[in-house]
Amino acid sequence: xxxxxxxxxxxxxxxxxYLYTWFHGAQRKLSEGFPGPLDIGIGFITNFLxxxxxxxxxxxxxxxxxxxxxxxxxxxxxxxxxHTIPTITQAFIFIGGVLVDPLTLVLMIGAAFVGAFFGAxxxxxxxxxxxxxxxxxxxxxxxxxxxxKNLGYIASKGEASGxxxxxxxxxxxxxxxxxxxxxxxxxxxxxxxxxxxxxxMNERAAFPIMMGSCAFLMTGxxxxxxxxxxxxxxxxxxxxxxxxPAVLIAAYIVKSLPLDTLRxxxxxxxxxxxxxxxxxxxxxxxxx
Numbered sequence: 001x002x003x004x005x006x007x008x009x010x011x012x013x014x015x016x017x018y019l020y021t022w023f024h025g026a027q028r029k030l031s032e033g034f035p036g037p038l039d040i041g042i043g044f045i046t047n048f049l050x051x052x053x054x055x056x057x058x059x060x061x062x063x064x065x066x067x068x069x070x071x072x073x074x075x076x077x078x079x080x081x082x083h084t085i086p087t088i089t090q091a092f093i094f095i096g097g098v099l100v101d102p103l104t105l106v107l108m109i110g111a112a113f114v115g116a117f118f119g120a121x122x123x124x125x126x127x128x129x130x131x132x133x134x135x136x137x138x139x140x141x142x143x144x145x146x147x148x149k150n151l152g153y154i155a156s157k158g159e160a161s162g163x164x165x166x167x168x169x170x171x172x173x174x175x176x177x178x179x180x181x182x183x184x185x186x187x188x189x190x191x192x193x194x195x196x197x198x199x200x201m202n203e204r205a206a207f208p209i210m211m212g213s214c215a216f217l218m219t220g221x222x223x224x225x226x227x228x229x230x231x232x233x234x235x236x237x238x239x240x241x242x243x244x245p246a247v248l249i250a251a252y253i254v255k256s257l258p259l260d261t262l263r264x265x266x267x268x269x270x271x272x273x274x275x276x277x278x279x280x281x282x283x284x285x286x287x288x
Contacts, residue, residue, distance in 0.1 A: 039238020082239030101162020115179025139274030
């Protein structure tokens with residue numbers, strides 16, 4: 001069987017697992033109610049930007065905190081669960097539409113999944129204080145990566161569609177770590193682009209790797225967060241409902257925007273949110 005087709009079939013099976021896990025876990029949280037226009041609007045905006053390569057985790061976190069929609073300790077789980085369906089949609093679009101070496105693609109995606117599965121188990125048990133410190137730090141890293149992308153430090157000069165030998169080992173280990181970090185709230189897109197650049201691959205080849213990695217790892221990370229109940233059902237549903245059509249519009253209709261300008265704006269908001277979260281963690285004695 002064609003490896004790409006096999007990967008897509010595996011992803012479809014993961015979707016079934018994800019929906020089954022969330023459906024059974026969600027029954028304990030029905031008292032939260034259903035998403036409103038703001039929850040759905042955040043899902044639309046952030047996943048629209050995500051499909052264009054900006055990422056969704058950092059801007060979603062900023063909006064959640066701005067409007068006080070989700071408890072800080074529930075943000076990582078809400079991000080992972082709510083953005084899964086839109087990200088899976090992206091993965092199906094890009095995995096089949098961009099040329100990339102199947103072995104490199106499958107191994108990097110598998111590594112990200114393993115990293116996220118074990119990372120989610122740890123993060124789901126963290127206290128509010130540890131979540132604030134972890135996510136505040138993650139947001140500062142995210143703001144720095146947005147700036148680095150705009151300044152030209154994150155751009156692949158290579159032309160390869162895959163790697164082997166030592167570089168393949170580096171790629172797999174690197175994506176394993178990025179998968180674990182994503183469960184804290186560090187988006188995978190920018191650091192994965194940096195990794196792809198380092199190993200000498202074509203920048204366009206990063207898209208199926210990034211989106212495939214996120215699709216698989218987010219389904220794997222769902223169960224620990226659902227089991228612990230450490231997420232907002234209302235806001236996660238909003239991200240999923242608003243995000244699905246946004247992906248289709250961005251991928252098939254809009255396709256491009258002045259991304260440098262958007263990144264600077266997102267970087268400023270994310271920087272402020274990260275500093276605010278760290279300040280709260282350090283100054284609120286009840287959380288220590």
